[in-house]
Amino acid sequence: MKKAAAGVAGLVLAASGLIAQGVTSEAPDASVKDARKVLKHEAAIPGTSWAVDPETDKLVVTADRTVKGDDLDQLKDVVDDLGDNVELEKSKTEIQPYTAGGDAIYSAERCSAGLNVIMAGNPFLLTAGHCGKTGSLWSDKQGLTIGTMVESVFPGDDYALIKYKDEGTYESAVDRYEGTQKLFTVGTPAEGMQVERSGSTTGLQRGRITGLNATVNYGNGASVDGLIQTDVCAEPGDSGGPLFSGGMALGLLSGGSGNCKVGGATYYQPLNEVFTKYNLSLPQ
Template identity: 55%
Template sequence: MKHRRIPGRRAAVAGAGIAALVAAGVTFQTANASEPAKTPVAATLSSTAAGTLASTLAEDLGSDAAGTYYDAKSKNLVVNVLDEAAAKTVRQHGAKARIVANSLAALDGARTTLQKDATIPGTSWATDPVTNKVVVTADKTVSQAEWTKLAKVVDGLGAKAELKRSKGEFKPFVAGGDAITGSGGRCSLGFNVVKGGQPYFLTAGHCTHAISTWSDSSGKQIGQNEKSSFPGTDFGLVKYTAGVDHPSAVDLYNGSAQTITKAGEATVGEKVTRSGSTTHVHTGTVKGLNATVNYSEGTVSGLIQTDVCAEPGDSGGSLFDGDTAIGLTSGGSGDCTSGGETFFQPVTAALSATGSQIG
């Protein structure tokens, strides 16, 4: 859906979050009386349609945009803005508007400060559109001295950030889709893709960083690494070297599979599903975008943060919404008994970097 760009406003990259509706009463005068103007009703949208509208509004609003999220209960897109004029534009496009204090630029500035002063193994941060803050998390490995340092940095950011502690430990889930193994580890196949007319698959970069030749669960060698990226980003491209089936589908571990026809961007609030070879299929919600996690092996940025559980061996596995590929399992904390945070490499970025496509 295309809309006219509002002149004089700089286009901005779609950000992390958004919140609830704040509607100002507007009136107009007739010859004999005045009555309130009707506030446009927010459209009922699928999460995919909400993501498309979020991208359009980010372009139209420019620097007035302050993040978006999908309210799964009402099925509305909620958009954070800085003033009533921008809120009016949001409502006219069929979304809910919320006026907030922190712009995306201010939140990005907070992230830059954290990267410079608080890159400590066992920490992560992501922009939360619901609270209009950068949420900083420290896992159980962060010492008291490191916590004190981290708290000082977060306190210095004022209302732009908040700090919390995770009970688990942030780590790559080496040990979703079907199991793939190599010397020294097991991961999960993410998505089958095509490059130059040839079959490949995507998995996590920390998997291909450690393992170069891959076999399926029967022990048959099926692939050889072509490209690997970790840390920084977390994806790997593997070329099939054996004549095995490679459908564009994700194993649902119940005798059926979910066909994958396309790749898409995640939206905060979107309900998603993960498949992996250790814990099989679990569902949850996207909690943040453009997340940074400081593993002991290195820092990875640009990730999707969710509350979907995962465990060692699920690394590289598929995150999807219906027939849309969303991400590759990177790592996180917790397990599928106690829960926790899990991070995913956006599949669209992996496809772009490797020159491959869902096929």
């Protein structure tokens, strides 16, 4: 089990000129902040998401194929009222949380392992919060018990902590599906950053960050804010897997639209927020 866990998640320093502590982006202007508030209050419709396009500085609202009829009319009215800084795009795919990572992990659903972390001297595994509930038991692909999910946060955010059953040594490495890669630090995402993602359904995929502080409305009132948006493809089962750039860990896959045949958008829970809240560190 420890060998399997070692390949579960991780990252390494970026070789593309990125510094280890990451890069910060400019704060959105007041009009964009106000528009986000209006959308959250008046247009949190299942199948919608919004994020700032770094090339135009506009807030782009995306409606997937399930948004139609009165919901679509309402969304159009809200976007029109917000003026030229906000635009609406219609997607032919469907936004969904990707349940089923780095390496595969199993409970009621299959998800992907995010990365190994240390909290208060004990080893834990990070994954997506929508993958399971507090108290659920998790196993690896051999059926061996990994541990128990002791914290699950979803909606609002999307992350979970699984406490390992065995207090052994767990490396900070990501499964590249052609070997593993060491992870050294947790960084701050930036628009345009070249990134990679590892997941148990589609393996290693590449792309770039296309937006920050994105909001996604998955349905049944489940909205998640503050997400990283990318053009990296993913599919169900990749949920919880790590987003990284070189040796820098950035996020955990929450969900998205499309697949790895047609492409699409994917959304990630930022790791720096989780590491700060729980005083986490990476295994040395």
